[in-house]
Amino acid sequence: MMDAILNWCDNLLENDIWFYLITTVIKLVLMFAVILAFVVLSVWIERRVAGWIQDRPGPNRAGIPLTLFKRYGSKEKQPLKNVLHYFGIPETCWIAKLCTWLKLDRDIPTFGLMQPCLDGGKLFLKQENTPSYVRKIYFIIAPMLVLGPPMVAAAVVPFASSASTCWGDINMVVANIGIGPLWIFAISGLSVYGITMAGWSSNSKFPFLGGLRATAQLISYEVAMGLSIIPLLMMFGTLNMQDIVSNQAANGWTLLPLWGEGLSLQRWALMVPMVLSFIIFVTCVFAEANRTPFDMAECETDLVGGYHTEYSSMKFASFFMGEYAAMVIGSALVVTLFLGGWSIGFGADEALHAWCDWVAVICQFLMFIIKLLAFIFFFVWVRWTLPRFRWDQVMKLGWLVFLELAVANIFLTAAILYFIK
Amino acid sequence: MFESAICQIIFYVFAALAALCAIGVVAFRNPVASAMNMALSFGFTAAILFGMGAQFLGIVQLIVYAGAILVLFLFVVMMLDVKAEEHSGLMPMVVGVVVASIFAGIVTHVALHLPGAQDGACPVITACENIDALAVTDTPKAETAAPQQTGFGGSLPQLDSKAANQAANPGMRPEAAAAATGYPDVKLLGKTLFTQYNIAFVILSFALLSGTVGAVALARKIRKD
Numbered sequence: 001m002m003d004a005i006l007n008w009c010d011n012l013l014e015n016d017i018w019f020y021l022i023t024t025v026i027k028l029v030l031m032f033a034v035i036l037a038f039v040v041l042s043v044w045i046e047r048r049v050a051g052w053i054q055d056r057p058g059p060n061r062a063g064i065p066l067t068l069f070k071r072y073g074s075k076e077k078q079p080l081k082n083v084l085h086y087f088g089i090p091e092t093c094w095i096a097k098l099c100t101w102l103k104l105d106r107d108i109p110t111f112g113l114m115q116p117c118l119d120g121g122k123l124f125l126k127q128e129n130t131p132s133y134v135r136k137i138y139f140i141i142a143p144m145l146v147l148g149p150p151m152v153a154a155a156v157v158p159f160a161s162s163a164s165t166c167w168g169d170i171n172m173v174v175a176n177i178g179i180g181p182l183w184i185f186a187i188s189g190l191s192v193y194g195i196t197m198a199g200w201s202s203n204s205k206f207p208f209l210g211g212l213r214a215t216a217q218l219i220s221y222e223v224a225m226g227l228s229i230i231p232l233l234m235m236f237g238t239l240n241m242q243d244i245v246s247n248q249a250a251n252g253w254t255l256l257p258l259w260g261e262g263l264s265l266q267r268w269a270l271m272v273p274m275v276l277s278f279i280i281f282v283t284c285v286f287a288e289a290n291r292t293p294f295d296m297a298e299c300e301t302d303l304v305g306g307y308h309t310e311y312s313s314m315k316f317a318s319f320f321m322g323e324y325a326a327m328v329i330g331s332a333l334v335v336t337l338f339l340g341g342w343s344i345g346f347g348a349d350e351a352l353h354a355w356c357d358w359v360a361v362i363c364q365f366l367m368f369i370i371k372l373l374a375f376i377f378f379f380v381w382v383r384w385t386l387p388r389f390r391w392d393q394v395m396k397l398g399w400l401v402f403l404e405l406a407v408a409n410i411f412l413t414a415a416i417l418y419f420i421k
Numbered sequence: 422m423f424e425s426a427i428c429q430i431i432f433y434v435f436a437a438l439a440a441l442c443a444i445g446v447v448a449f450r451n452p453v454a455s456a457m458n459m460a461l462s463f464g465f466t467a468a469i470l471f472g473m474g475a476q477f478l479g480i481v482q483l484i485v486y487a488g489a490i491l492v493l494f495l496f497v498v499m500m501l502d503v504k505a506e507e508h509s510g511l512m513p514m515v516v517g518v519v520v521a522s523i524f525a526g527i528v529t530h531v532a533l534h535l536p537g538a539q540d541g542a543c544p545v546i547t548a549c550e551n552i553d554a555l556a557v558t559d560t561p562k563a564e565t566a567a568p569q570q571t572g573f574g575g576s577l578p579q580l581d582s583k584a585a586n587q588a589a590n591p592g593m594r595p596e597a598a599a600a601a602t603g604y605p606d607v608k609l610l611g612k613t614l615f616t617q618y619n620i621a622f623v624i625l626s627f628a629l630l631s632g633t634v635g636a637v638a639l640a641r642k643i644r645k646d
Contacts, residue, residue: 178476178477193460208499215496219493
């Protein structure tokens with residue numbers, strides 16, 4: 001019986017098309033799960049880091065309160081004491097102290113991680129109120145158009161290198177297409193429809209102003225964003241994200257060329273345009289994700305609430321999920337293009353691959369997650385450090401500074417590539 | 422056989438949807454609905470281009486038309502009084518029908534005069550058979566870069582990506598060329614635009630630039646003092 005099933009699986013996987021389909025579905029589910037988990041996680045990071053920066057605890061309770069259960073919960077009979085007593089450990093030893101420090105004697109500790117989940121539950125259970133004066137169809141479509149595109153855009157981000165199995169190689173990217181960054185620009189550019197639609201279909205003044213602001217800002221910064229990565233593409237000579245990362249793994253990250261061919265004079269001369277393009281690109285990612293200091297579209301002091309004023313319950317929440325998803329994708333893009341993506345660096349990738357493919361893939365995946373978390377932390381750090389720009393300053397920065405800088409940067413890169421060998 | 426049938430079905434479904442949305446653009450009275458239909462139509466056209474392996478053209482369709490130009494349209498359209506537009510009289514309708522038929526006439530004319538269209542052959546295939554005349558690749562390996570089989574089922578071309586990759590990058594190591602996935606359409610397009618059609622390309626850019634400058638000059642308010 002078992003043999004028959006295994007044989008059947010084997011035969012199925014031998015077929016190229018089925019192998020491709022099955023691995024793609026697995027990768028798709030994994031990628032989707034990671035993005036959704038990161039949306040929740042980045043809300044938590046946002047609050048914890050905000051608390052830390054403002055010198056207050058932030059969400060650290062919301063655990064699973066054991067005090068609710070009579071049997072364990074009364075003050076005298078705490079669960080920790082019971083457990084310690086059971087194992088015969090004295091209450092003054094270091095294990096007990098460590099447990100007390102981790103607040104294990106009161107609740108099951110969750111470090112506030114339950115808070116975003118409970119928030120989600122609250123938003124699900126809230127009353128859904130659609131005003132009578134809105135344009136219904138567009139009003140309903142708009143939140144979907146904001147949440148959907150970032151999820152789709154994630155398809156081209158590589159999260160590890162490739163691993164070989166007995167049925168064939170698995171490339172650890174959902175869609176290994178030759179136009180990676182352009183795909184992300186195109187798809188995440190579509191979320192501007194959602195915001196515009198939301199502002200317009202709400203049929204009231206302030207949401208409309210918010211929608212218009214968002215549209216103008218997203219279009220302006222898309223131009224500078226697209227131009228800013230051209231020097232990078234000139235250096236790597238490819239648009240395939242997996243190739244770009246493999247190149248960085250072999251020859252040094254874009255911003256850390258310390259091994260391989262990265263030690264050449266040309267690469268170090270190219271650091272000038274690369275750093276410039278990194279600064280422009282990161283700023284544009286902030287603007288595209290509608291994050292402070294560029295959160296013009298939901299600037300509550302000017303606009304009541306911005307484009308989502310008329311929304312309630314889960315529709316309102318999906319705007320925020322879309323914003324956080326855009327932040328995660330933006331971070332993934334920056335990490336992939338400038339900080340080496342999944343590569344561990346210093347030649348460790350090749351060594352691990354020579355030892356065991358799957359260990360290498362898992363290490364690279366963890367490395368990617370760590371880099372992503374670090375960049376999300378940076379996002380939050382900036383939010384609580386810089387004040388919001390004025391509207392005209394935002395437009396001036398986009399059109400008069402970044403656009404010119406990005407174009408000049410392209411010429412500078414071309415000159416370096418041509419003259420310094 | 423099975424795959425080619427699926428490819429055919431996908432192509433015809435997207436083509437039909439694109440055409441349907443294009444009709445929707447002129448049929449809807451609400452200008453915002455028209456604009457959204459246009460966006461959908463652009464999306465389906467991009468899907469057709471993706472299916473043909475022209476990934477770059479497809480993505481440019483999305484970035485430039487759906488992502489930028491149409492958003493600007495929407496920007497303007499939303500400032501209009503939609504209710505008034507919906508109840509406007511017969512005159513705009515007549516104008517719309519006339520303009521749409523003129524465009525339909527132009528498209529039909531072009532389609533009928535594409536190479537091979539008169540003999541009932543697919544124009545794209547005919548163009549690909551004459552790929553040497555297009556001089557996309559100028560290395561000795563160019564002939565192997567020509568299409569060898571048809572994608573999207575039988576009627577549309579698929580290109581031999583490995584040979585084409587090598588032809589497009591003469592300096593590429595053989596193993597890198599073998600590993601390269603997909604047709605190098607970005608490289609070929611760039612090469613064609615910046616060598617064979619360079620002058621036309623530059624002239625077009627200048628025409629666009631002068632248009633922009635003209636618009637700014639017209640829109641700028643001249644101060645009295």
